[in-house]
Amino acid sequence: MRSKNGAGGRVSFIQAARRRQIIAAAIETVTAVGYGQASLARIAEHADISKSVISYHFANKDDLLEQVVVQVIDDWAAFMKPYLDAETTSAGRLAAYIRSRIAYMRDNQTRLVAVAEIIVNHRAPDGKPVFAERDAVPVADLVATLRAGQQAGEFRAFDPIVLAMTITQAIDGALTYWAEHPGTDLAAYGDELVTLFGLATEKTRGKP
Template sequence: MPSDATDSFIHIARRNQLVECAIEVIAEDGLAQASTVRIARRAKVSRGVLTYHFHDRAELLDQVITRVYDLGVEFIQPLMAETESPRDALRVFLSGSVSLYAAYPQHLAALTEIFAGERGRDNAQRHRQEESDLAEILRAGQDQGQFRQFDVAVMCETIRRALDGALKHVSGGGAAEPYAAELVTIFDAATRSEGTHGS
């Protein structure tokens, strides 16, 4: 392997390690306490190594956000790819989201801390994209007659708020599977058309 390729691999691996350490520190100690010094100490490197890979703390926080969103895509997208209808896709989106919260509690805790703090407004676009994907599922279901006619924007916001509640429940130690099953039941009933029955 050429040395430049090796250097690139090592560089990426180190950046990923620092992002994961930042996630741990933010989740455990809070955003305000997640200084570059503390994150570097968690990674067992000097602060200079951290600032070599990230221009400043803001860039590191942006990479934390990107990592968590990428993780969500990696976790849920394969499940979504196996669905055969918008109704199934909505069910999988709901149950998969709650399973993600349970599988990666530190990552979601860090994301919540960041959005509640200084970087929240800067990343509104990411929320809009997620809602756009959900809206696409809902509109497809309406077009195919699987979902009743409702205001898609209102339903998206309602689902998002329900998932925020699921995250709080799971983060507090609550069981994920029963909660996910109940959300699926609630929104399946809330969205399906009168002519849609069965599983």
């Protein structure tokens, strides 16, 4: 975070609040007009500030949109953490993982639609997706939960990477389906996924 002086906590607090305001405006602008049309000028207009204010806090549009993704993913992980930490079994953590991810979706649709737009469209100068590695982090955490369940004898033998990717795609699909069918009961959707993947990981009696 930039700071023009060392005035301490109040300046930092004001700057942090301004950055949150700009990030919120960027999210709403990307959702409204799409990634390609979300210029700094449009974001500034939406936030009712000058473009120079954005330039003070962010190096450029790429920096701002990258910070949108970073903040939302970090917030999502922070939201899920207490639900995961409350579970003492891998089966419980798997259920909490699914339900808490979907609960965050329910309360943050606009943010996640914007993040999906940015992740799909944002490219480095060489053309590679900027967020390819970061987007894999939640999958790695889920793989670890599935492996722990196998090692503890809770889950049957399966490829944890394949199943983790399948679970992630199923959860992410809920956001797309919900956008197209706003009346969808996301809690029930999540419960159905918990049942489905509970059966998929279940250790059949007498078999490994």
